[in-house]
Amino acid sequence: MRIATWNINSVRLRLPLVMRLLDEADPDVLCLQETKCVDDAFPRNAFAERGYTHAHIHGMKGYNGVAILSRRPIEGQEVLHWCERQDCRHGVARVDGLEIHNVYVPAGGDVPDPAVNEKFAHKLRFLDELAGWWPQERSSDRPMVLVGDLNVAPLENDVWSHKQMLGVVSHTPVEVEKLGAVQRSIGWIDAMRAFVPDTEKLYTWWSYRAQDWAASDRGRRLDHVWVTPPLQDRLRGIRVLREARGWEPKPSDHVPVVLDLAD
């Protein structure tokens, strides 16, 4: 079973690039974040024509939005809400007995102080609620995959400069600690770091603001793939499609991550 995740930053604008990913990576399941469109406007047919006839789509106008497209049947689906909002950040689909969570954590704005920046306060609260929910509602015995844009780069080599990023939203100690609490809550395994050692730089996002993203290479690992312990022995590989950051026209600022699990 192959599962891909990608923050697509408008699924309609970038539909040709998504089709290219389907061609090149050939996933069984594709999880998208930041689809930025209401469900009626989602380009379902383009996916169905390629065999992705099963879909769990949960979007809103202009912002956020998550979608799970699958060529294997979706056996059950669910939408989760956090922070008393309905802002389309968490979809769940069960495929082949696996529970797949597709998550888009709030970015958190620019100022890493919850007292003056409501967006950062929202991000921290969102992570707190996730950390509390897992052990209450799910057992670590359940085979689950969590993918998505978690908007936190937790490890030193998940950013281009640990020292220079310590005060920058996405790598501040308070966020890293709260993401760690989510991960520890039911023992999620970081599948990307199971294949790439912590000593090696690993990024999934490069800002649009760099003159030359590849030359400066000031990336961050904001996108993640986690699995629960029952899936550990089924991990077969992870691929980060760095080259997709250069796909023309109009690349996303995030790149896809592809997980292979033994069936």
Next chain:
DNA sequence: ATGGTTGCACGGCAA
């Protein structure tokens, strides 16, 4: 130190 870009939707916000 600051400003740099993009998307949605058509002004200004979010990232």
